[in-house]
Amino acid sequence: MAKDEKMDKGITVKKGDDLSEWYTQVVQKAELADYGPVQGTIAYRPTAYAIWEHIQEIFNGMMRSTGHRNVYFPMFIPENLLTKEKEHIEGFAPEVFWVTHSGDNKLAERLAVRPTSETIIYTFYSKWVRSWRDLPLLLNQWCNIARAEIKSTKPFIRGSEFLWQEGHTVHATKEEADEEVMRMLNFYKELVEEYLAIPVIMGKKSEREKFAGALYSATFEPMMPDGKALQGGTSHNLGQNFSKPFDIKFLDKDNTSKYAWTTSWGISTRLIGATIMVHGDDKGLVLPPKIAPVQVVIVPIFKTGEDAAVLKKADEIRKALASHGILVLLDASEGKTPGWKFSEHEMKGVPVRIEIGPKDIASKSVVAVRRDTGEKKGIPEREVGASVMALLAAIQSNLLAKARDALQKQITETDDYAKLKSTIETKGGFVVSSWCGADACELRVKEETGATIRAIPFEEPKKLGNCLICGKRAKHKAYFARAY
Amino acid sequence: MAKDEKMDKGITVKKGDDLSEWYTQVVQKAELADYGPVQGTIAYRPTAYAIWEHIQEIFNGMMRSTGHRNVYFPMFIPENLLTKEKEHIEGFAPEVFWVTHSGDNKLAERLAVRPTSETIIYTFYSKWVRSWRDLPLLLNQWCNIARAEIKSTKPFIRGSEFLWQEGHTVHATKEEADEEVMRMLNFYKELVEEYLAIPVIMGKKSEREKFAGALYSATFEPMMPDGKALQGGTSHNLGQNFSKPFDIKFLDKDNTSKYAWTTSWGISTRLIGATIMVHGDDKGLVLPPKIAPVQVVIVPIFKTGEDAAVLKKADEIRKALASHGILVLLDASEGKTPGWKFSEHEMKGVPVRIEIGPKDIASKSVVAVRRDTGEKKGIPEREVGASVMALLAAIQSNLLAKARDALQKQITETDDYAKLKSTIETKGGFVVSSWCGADACELRVKEETGATIRAIPFEEPKKLGNCLICGKRAKHKAYFARAY
Numbered sequence: 025m026a027k028d029e030k031m032d033k034g035i036t037v038k039k040g041d042d043l044s045e046w047y048t049q050v051v052q053k054a055e056l057a058d059y060g061p062v063q064g065t066i067a068y069r070p071t072a073y074a075i076w077e078h079i080q081e082i083f084n085g086m087m088r089s090t091g092h093r094n095v096y097f098p099m100f101i102p103e104n105l106l107t108k109e110k111e112h113i114e115g116f117a118p119e120v121f122w123v124t125h126s127g128d129n130k131l132a133e134r135l136a137v138r139p140t141s142e143t144i145i146y147t148f149y150s151k152w153v154r155s156w157r158d159l160p161l162l163l164n165q166w167c168n169i170a171r172a173e174i175k176s177t178k179p180f181i182r183g184s185e186f187l188w189q190e191g192h193t194v195h196a197t198k199e200e201a202d203e204e205v206m207r208m209l210n211f212y213k214e215l216v217e218e219y220l221a222i223p224v225i226m227g228k229k230s231e232r233e234k235f236a237g238a239l240y241s242a243t244f245e246p247m248m249p250d251g252k253a254l255q256g257g258t259s260h261n262l263g264q265n266f267s268k269p270f271d272i273k274f275l276d277k278d279n280t281s282k283y284a285w286t287t288s289w290g291i292s293t294r295l296i297g298a299t300i301m302v303h304g305d306d307k308g309l310v311l312p313p314k315i316a317p318v319q320v321v322i323v324p325i326f327k328t329g330e331d332a333a334v335l336k337k338a339d340e341i342r343k344a345l346a347s348h349g350i351l352v353l354l355d356a357s358e359g360k361t362p363g364w365k366f367s368e369h370e371m372k373g374v375p376v377r378i379e380i381g382p383k384d385i386a387s388k389s390v391v392a393v394r395r396d397t398g399e400k401k402g403i404p405e406r407e408v409g410a411s412v413m414a415l416l417a418a419i420q421s422n423l424l425a426k427a428r429d430a431l432q433k434q435i436t437e438t439d440d441y442a443k444l445k446s447t448i449e450t451k452g453g454f455v456v457s458s459w460c461g462a463d464a465c466e467l468r469v470k471e472e473t474g475a476t477i478r479a480i481p482f483e484e485p486k487k488l489g490n491c492l493i494c495g496k497r498a499k500h501k502a503y504f505a506r507a508y
Numbered sequence: 509m510a511k512d513e514k515m516d517k518g519i520t521v522k523k524g525d526d527l528s529e530w531y532t533q534v535v536q537k538a539e540l541a542d543y544g545p546v547q548g549t550i551a552y553r554p555t556a557y558a559i560w561e562h563i564q565e566i567f568n569g570m571m572r573s574t575g576h577r578n579v580y581f582p583m584f585i586p587e588n589l590l591t592k593e594k595e596h597i598e599g600f601a602p603e604v605f606w607v608t609h610s611g612d613n614k615l616a617e618r619l620a621v622r623p624t625s626e627t628i629i630y631t632f633y634s635k636w637v638r639s640w641r642d643l644p645l646l647l648n649q650w651c652n653i654a655r656a657e658i659k660s661t662k663p664f665i666r667g668s669e670f671l672w673q674e675g676h677t678v679h680a681t682k683e684e685a686d687e688e689v690m691r692m693l694n695f696y697k698e699l700v701e702e703y704l705a706i707p708v709i710m711g712k713k714s715e716r717e718k719f720a721g722a723l724y725s726a727t728f729e730p731m732m733p734d735g736k737a738l739q740g741g742t743s744h745n746l747g748q749n750f751s752k753p754f755d756i757k758f759l760d761k762d763n764t765s766k767y768a769w770t771t772s773w774g775i776s777t778r779l780i781g782a783t784i785m786v787h788g789d790d791k792g793l794v795l796p797p798k799i800a801p802v803q804v805v806i807v808p809i810f811k812t813g814e815d816a817a818v819l820k821k822a823d824e825i826r827k828a829l830a831s832h833g834i835l836v837l838l839d840a841s842e843g844k845t846p847g848w849k850f851s852e853h854e855m856k857g858v859p860v861r862i863e864i865g866p867k868d869i870a871s872k873s874v875v876a877v878r879r880d881t882g883e884k885k886g887i888p889e890r891e892v893g894a895s896v897m898a899l900l901a902a903i904q905s906n907l908l909a910k911a912r913d914a915l916q917k918q919i920t921e922t923d924d925y926a927k928l929k930s931t932i933e934t935k936g937g938f939v940v941s942s943w944c945g946a947d948a949c950e951l952r953v954k955e956e957t958g959a960t961i962r963a964i965p966f967e968e969p970k971k972l973g974n975c976l977i978c979g980k981r982a983k984h985k986a987y988f989a990r991a992y
Contacts, residue, residue, distance in 0.1 A: 058632055061589065062619060065582035067632050070647070073579050095557050098549035099621075099652055099669055100605075105545065118611040121584075123621065126656030127602040135546060137583075137607065137621065148542055148551050157843075163554070168583055168652065172610030185583055359641075 034367065038306050043250040047178070050300055054309040054372050057179040064177035064184030068293065071372060072180070074317035075296050076187060080166060082219055083189065083291070086211045092162040092191065097145050099167070100135040105143045108269045112142065115236020119171040121184075137170040142237070142262070142288060145192045146270035153194055153284060155275045160204070161194040169292075180297030181254070181508050188292035194272060194284045201261050201285035208289040209242050209259040215291075216256060220299050221312040221423040222246045223431050224256060225454065225503055227479030232466055235288075239263030245478045245503070247434045248301045251452015253478045253505040256298060257291035302427055303396075309373030310395055312423050313416040319351045320412060321369045325362050325381030338380045341390060341408055348409040350416070370395060375419050376412060396422055439489040441469075444504060448473045454505045458498030460491035466502075468493055475504040518851065522790050527734040531662070534784055538793040538856050541663040548661035548668030555856060556664070556780055558801035560671060563779060564650060566703055567673065570695045576646040576675065581629050583651070584619040589627045592753045596626065599720020603655040605668075621654040626721070626746070626772060629676045630754035637678055637768060639759045644688070645678040653776070664781030665738070665992050672776035678756060678768045685745050685769035692773040693726045693743040699775075700740060704783050705796040705907040706730045707915050708740060709938065709987055711963030716950055719772075723747030729962045729987070731918045732785045735936015737962045737989040740782060741775035786911055787880075793857030794879055796907050797900040803835045804896060805853045809846050809865030822864045825874060825892055832893040834900070854879060859903050860896060880906055923973040925953075928988060932957045938989045942982030944975035950986075952977050959988040 033053060039046045051057050056072040059065075068076065084094070100123065107113045116139045123135040138144065145163075153161060166189045173184045180186075191208060195201045209226060216222050224244040234241040238260040245253045267273070267283040276282050303310040313319050322345075324331075324338040338354055345352040353374075355365050362379070369377055379391040388405045392412065396419050403411045434453030438444060444455045455475065459465060469492075470476050485501040517537060523530045535541050540556040543549075552560065568578070584607065591597045600623045607619040622628065629647075637645060650673045657668045664670075675692060679685045693710060700706050708728040718725040722744040729737045751757070751767040760766050787794040797803050806829075808815075808822040822838055829836040837858075839849050846863070853861055863875040873886045876896065880903050887895045918937030922928060928939045939959065943949060953976075954960050969985040 058635065060582040060584075060628070061586050061631060062582060062584045065584060067582065067629075068580040070577035070579055074577070076580075077578065093554040093558070094561065095554055096552040096560075096652075096671060098544040098546060098551065099654070100544075100546045100549060102545050120611060121607045121619075122609040123605045124608045125606040127604060129656075135605075144544070145551075147545060151542065168580075170583070172613075187580060 033371070035306060035308060035371075039249065039304060043248070043301070044178075046304070046306075047301060050304055050308055050371075051179045056296070056300070056309070059179075062184060064173045064182070066179045066183060068187070071317055072293075072296055075299070075311075075315050076293055078315045078317070079215065079219075079291075079295060080189075082215055083211065086215070087164055087191075090162070090207065092164050092193075094165065095163045096165050096167065097141055097148065099138050101138055101141075101144045103134045103136065105147055106136045108143060109237045109266055111265075112237035116140065116171075119173070121170045121172055138167075139169060139171045140288075140290075141165070141167075141190055142192065142266055143270070146266050146272060146286070149192075149194055149286075150271045150273075153272050153274050156196055156277050159194055159196045159274060159284065160200060162191075163193070164189055164191040178297070178508070180293055180300070186293050188290050190288060190290040193287045194267075195287070196274065196276065196282070196284065198261070198263070198285050201263075201287050204287045205242055205259045205261045205289070208287075209244060212244050212257045212259070212289075212291055216244065216246065216295065216298075217424065219312065219314045220295060221314075221420060221427060222256075222298055222302050223424065223428045225253075225479050225481070227481040227503065229258070230463075230466055230477045230480065230502070232463055233476060233478075235260045237262060237265050239265060243479050245505075245507075246298050246302065247431050247453060247505070248298070248508065249430070251434060251506070253454065253503075253507040254294065254298050254301075255478070255507065256295060257289070259289035260287060262286045262288060302430075303423055304373070307367075308371035310423070311373035311375060313375045313420045316373065316375050317351065318353045318369075318372075318374050319416055320345055320353070320376045320378060321365075321374045322352065322354045322378045322380065323362050323365045323369070324354070324356060325379055327382050330382045333385060334380060334382060337385050341378060341380060341405070344409050345412055348413055350409075350412060376415055378408075378412075394419055396426075439492050439498075441492045444469070444475070444492060445473050448475045448504070448506060452506060454478065454503045456501055456503055457492040458489040459500050459502040460494055460496045461499040462491075462494065465491055465493035469504060473504075474506050476507060477502045478505050478507060479503045517855070519790060519792060519855075523733065523788060527732070527785070528662075530788070531785060534788055534792055534855075535663045540780070540784070540793070543663070546668060548657045548666070550663045550667060552671070552777065555801055556777075559780055559783070559795075559799050560777055562799045562801070563699065563703070563775075564673075566699055567695065567775070570699070571648055571675075574646070574691065576648050576677075578649065579647045580649050580651065581625055581632065583622050585622055585625075585628045587618045587620065589631055590620045592627060593721045593750055595749075596721035600624065600655075603657070605654045605656055622651075623653060623655045624772075624774075625649070625651075625674055626676065626750055627754070630750050630756060630770070633676075633678055633770075634755045637756050637758050640680055640761050643678055643680045643758060643768065644684060646675075647677070648673055648675040662781070662992070664777050664784070670777050672774050674772060674774040677771045678751075679771070680758065680760065680766070680768065682745070682747070682769050685747075685771050688771045689726055689743045689745045689773070692771075693728060696728050696741045696743070696773075696775055700728065700730065700779065700782075701908065703796065703798045704779060705798075705904060705911060706740075706782055706786050707908065707912045709963050709965070711965040711987065713742070714947075714950055714961045714964065714986070716947055717961060719744045721746060721749050723749060727963055729989075729991075730782050730786065731915050731937060731989070732782070732992065733914070735918060735990070737938065737987075737991040738778065738782050738785075739962070739991060740779060741773070743773035744771060746770045746772060786914075787907055788857070791851075792855035794907070795857035795859060797859045797904045800857065800859050801835065802837045802853075802856075802858050803900055804829055804837070804860045804862060805849075805858045806836065806838045806862045806864065807846050807849045807853070808838070808840060809863055811866050814866045817869060818864060818866060821869050825862065825864060825889070828893050829896055832897055834893075834896060860899055862896075878903055880910075923976050923982075925976045928953070928959070928976060929957050932959045932988070932990060936990060938962065938987045940985055940987055941976040942973040943984050943986040944978055944980045945983040946975070946978065949975055949977035953988060957988075958990050960991060961986045962989050962991060963987045
């Protein structure tokens, strides 16, 4: 393993210099994804997919606690269903992949490969919902989604096929649907902040930015290091906009037939992309311990003649850590120097590295190295389980604290349009400004700066100035930013 | 809840009289699936999907123990890739759904919605496999599959879209690939027999019946109550048939470049269909406890004035059972008689029902009813956890024993073609016959009886007669049957 080869494997740009190129390299060199033959498609490799499985497990637990159940609906949506809700199809039409043939036969009707599943799911719900006793109906599916992407694609962030969950619920009243929208958004916030260590801004979308067909959309938006926001996931109150064309009615307790209220909400493998961007550094990926497929890697340091003793000790340490429920890998692979292994596991973002050599055996201790700070410290062998648990907890908190700090620095408050413009142009980030609520003002900002309203916070602002564009009395504080 | 309404909800045919109609009714009335708007597509409802999640969990555990990792590959396969292996595309061509447009744009090349993923996965493997150090490569994905079905479709059993796992592995030698094929087939057998309580016949497929493009295919085949076999899952040694067109080569230890050996293996949501058919009875679904989403349902028997005490006790019992890790549901829903609830949970196949009324409280006991046998017995309250655990284990064993017994009765051994014909025509089941190995003889049986060779057992038969068709010296004992 010559030094040159090691360099080849490393990232050749600094994260701060060129986030985009850095990201592309990390995704490939940490073996998270590889590009498919169709534009915008990728293979999710084991590390990335394991993170997704972790996210599934966590969110499934949250959903179970509130009575949501998992299901699976068909992927093919006949054209006449997809087009039933007018705004919906207008929003999705340009991105739909159409199946026109099976074998050599032309189909009588084109089938959309689901770009989202409201229309196919509601076709079933109109049969399943009959009475108030059937409500609320709380179902969720984990599946793949296809949207032909014309904008530049980026693994995990924007692609023509991705994985997500989509919850679809039916309620008797608007109030219950409102509660559901917030319940799920709060679950998302907890998932993303507590596990992925990424702080978020939450709020409503503007009319312009809401989901095609929704009454309103709520969102959570993390901020990326290059000053662009990323829509992390959304939760929509669809009102009766779908229950009417799809005829989802129930007989209420008062014996009258009413249209139901529906919601949908989703997060996707985009969250993997956010995790890479927010925490990674010039050495590669940095994974929060709570979602790392490997939390600790043990690298034995061999010296001639002492390999067996070192390996035996390394395996003892592995077992001690595993007995604490820690996900631990002993990298005993041959033909690689310890230095090579250090770089490889740093690239892959493993939170803690443990080194064990003859000297450590003599002193009955091991060396632990933090991926986030690079800090090294000796740990007495008999405390290794508890110490590493504490270390993993410390890394998790530190990553969140650092990300919170970064987010704070990326928020600029101003009602001065010139300052918004210059901020968006230079450092980016969120610019929080007073806004009258008019689409024309929002559109002007978008056209002149590329920034859109990412979120309108749920809390009433303490003081409201005048609209940054028209100068009229503002209705909201809005978070403006450029976005992925 | 009039008695009439209850009857409406029940199954109107006996399983023994018309398995097909019985199956259709169970699938709908036990709320396992519902039909989608596209021929052959279904919604997997919560009970069915929960069984699938159970299967995933069990099989993931098996795969983890042997170092297999989960991944996800793109669903869209460009036409030029799908057609690279000649036999493969010939086998799948009639079933492929083709995407031709995205939005209003005609695509430059048609995209297949994966009917299986060898060709897309090998496109990646040719990049990832370089050296013997990269082998074995052991990856698996859980995903949806689309195959336009022209034959009559049946929920879970045959559809235009279904869920499965497909493992795809790369090895340095044929022997290692052979071992992998058997390793995974044995996992399947363990899963299906130990958890789904369905006994299977295992063996190789004939050349005629093997997977399109395989060197050879291995299979496990459960027998359905109507005497038709069901291919439960398959495990293929693909030889170098794919590694050559897809250029999957590695530099071996001897420093020469060699084509790799690959395998693929899969099980699908078809196993849900097998479980329904094998164990169900005239009252509906019967679920093996090890994969039942609800293992025990508690039905409180209310008498005027004692509801609160009954409900309190029922909840204590629920907690006692849950503390043993039992999946328990307390059905305290109002407006339904106990009898109604009994029928409903019998229909849904819940393995054990517990009834608690004022009398039981007085005697400090509960009544437990087995779904499989209908047997009722009193259980002292303080023993409820241990007793129900024992009951669940007894039900699991009983279902497997009954199914083994049924399978034995469905196996006929004969080398007399006339007897094979009459057996296939009347009772069905497996007919085990000596066969010379010639395709012409196999084809004649197929054309004249509709029976195909389902499996050729791995073990050498103790005595071999002459081929049931040509009378020449036989090479194999083969399991013939009609099949789904």
